Amino acid sequence: MAYPGSDIRERIHRLTEHLAADRRSVQVMEICGTHTMAIARAGLRSLLPEALRLVSGPGCPVCVTDSSYLDQAVALASGACGAKPIVATYGDMVRVPGREGSLAEARARGAEVEVVYSAEQAVELAAARPDRQVVFLAVGFETTAPGTALAIQRAQREGVRNFSVLAAHKRVLPAMRALLSAGDVRIDGFLCPGHVSVILGFAAYEPIVREFARPCVVAGFEAGQVLAGLAAILEQLAQNRPAAASVYPPVSADGNATARRLMEEVFTVTDARWRALGVIPDSGLELREALVEFDAAKRFDLPQVASYELPGCRCGDVLRGSLEPADCPLFAGRCTPRDPVGPCMVSSEGACAASYKYERQAVRGGRRVER
Ligand code: SF4
Numbered sequence: 121m122a123y124p125g126s127d128i129r130e131r132i133h134r135l136t137e138h139l140a141a142d143r144r145s146v147q148v149m150e151i152c153g154t155h156t157m158a159i160a161r162a163g164l165r166s167l168l169p170e171a172l173r174l175v176s177g178p179g180c181p182v183c184v185t186d187s188s189y190l191d192q193a194v195a196l197a198s199g200a201c202g203a204k205p206i207v208a209t210y211g212d213m214v215r216v217p218g219r220e221g222s223l224a225e226a227r228a229r230g231a232e233v234e235v236v237y238s239a240e241q242a243v244e245l246a247a248a249r250p251d252r253q254v255v256f257l258a259v260g261f262e263t264t265a266p267g268t269a270l271a272i273q274r275a276q277r278e279g280v281r282n283f284s285v286l287a288a289h290k291r292v293l294p295a296m297r298a299l300l301s302a303g304d305v306r307i308d309g310f311l312c313p314g315h316v317s318v319i320l321g322f323a324a325y326e327p328i329v330r331e332f333a334r335p336c337v338v339a340g341f342e343a344g345q346v347l348a349g350l351a352a353i354l355e356q357l358a359q360n361r362p363a364a365a366s367v368y369p370p371v372s373a374d375g376n377a378t379a380r381r382l383m384e385e386v387f388t389v390t391d392a393r394w395r396a397l398g399v400i401p402d403s404g405l406e407l408r409e410a411l412v413e414f415d416a417a418k419r420f421d422l423p424q425v426a427s428y429e430l431p432g433c434r435c436g437d438v439l440r441g442s443l444e445p446a447d448c449p450l451f452a453g454r455c456t457p458r459d460p461v462g463p464c465m466v467s468s469e470g471a472c473a474a475s476y477k478y479e480r481q482a483v484r485g486g487r488r489v490e491r
Pocket residue numbers: 432433434435436438445448449450451452455456460461462463464465466472
C-alpha cells in the first residue's frame with residue numbers, strides 16, 4: 121500500500137477542523153470489508169485528526185451472513201436434509217461457528233466440504249462428480265452475485281443437474297438505507313465500496329443522497345485512495361453539498377450494465393435476513409422461478425432454524441458500527457483469529473480480525489483507536 125502524501129492529510133485535517141467547529145466530530149462509515157482491512161493495515165486512523173472517526177459497517181460478506189444460513193449449510197453437509205451433498209464454499213465460511221459447530225467441524229465428522237475460489241469452480245466440481253450433489257454457498261454482495269449467476273447459467277447450458285446453490289447474496293444499498301433509518305449510529309458520510317460500485321456505478325447511491333443528504337463517495341483500496349475518498353466526503357460536508365461521487369477511476373457513474381443484466385436474468389430481489397440486523401426489505405437475491413431446479417433451498421429438505429447470537433459475541437454491534445471490536449469483552453482474549461468466537465474474527469475482511477491483526481498494539485498500549 122503506497123504511503124499517502126502530506127498534502128491530502130493536511131487537507132483532511134483542515135476540513136475536519138473546520139467541520140468540528142460546528143459538530144463534535146465527523147463520523148464516516150466504510151461498508152466494505154476490503155476497506156476495513158486496508159484502513160487497519162495502513163494504520164490510517166493514526167494519520168487522521170481525532171475529530172474524524174471511521175466506523176466499520178456491514179461490509180464483510182461472511183460476517184453479515186445470518187447464523188440460520190450457516191446452520192442450514194452445516195445440516196446439509198452433515199446429511200440431515202435427506203441427502204448428503206458436497207458443500208462447496210469460499211474459505212472464510214468454513215470456520216464460522218454455528219449452533220451445531222462450523223463446517224470445518226462437520227468436515228471432521230465426515231461431511232464433504234470443499235473450498236472453492238469461484239462459483240464456476242463449484243460447477244466444475246459437480247461436473248467431475250456426477251454421482252454426488254454439489255451445493256455452492258452463494259454469499260456476498262453484488263461483487264460475487266454476477267459470478268454465481270454465470271455459474272448457474274453454465275450449469276443449465278451444460279446440463280450439470282447435480283449442481284445447486286444455497287442463495288444468500290446481499291444488496292448493499294438497502295443496508296445503507298436501513299442503517300440510516302435506524303439512526304443507532306451517527307453516519308455523516310459513506311466511504312462506498314470499490315468492487316461493488318464497479319458493478320453498480322456511483323450514480324446508484326443518488327437515492328441515498330437525496331433521501332438522507334449524506335455524501336456517498338467510492339474510493340479505491342490504496343491508502344492514498346482511501347484518504348482521497350475521505351477528503352471528498354469532508355469537502356462535500358463543508359460545502360453542504362452531499363453527492364454521489366467516485367475518486368476510484370475504475371468506477372463509472374453507470375457501472376457494469378452487463379453484470380447487472382446477468383444478475384437480473386438469474387435472480388429476483390427479495391427481503392433478506394442479515395446477521396444481527398434482522399430482515400432488511402429488498403436486500404437479498406433469490407433464484408428466479410425458471411431456475412428453481414438449481415435452488416438448493418427447494419431441492420433439499422432444509423431445517424427451519426431460528427437466528428441466534430453467538431454467546432458473548434458482539435458482532436451485531438460491530439456490524440452496526442456501534443461498537444469498536446476492541447470494546448467487545450472477548451476481543452483478543454477468548455476470541456482470536458486462531459480460536460474465533462464470531463464471524464467478524466474469522467473472516468479475512470472482518471472488522472475484529474482487522475483490528476486484531478493491525479491495531480491491537482495501539483489498543484493494548486493504552487492509546488485507543490478512534491472509530
Ligand atoms: S471480538 Fe470476537 S466475540 Fe467479540 S464481536 Fe468480534 S468476533 Fe464477536
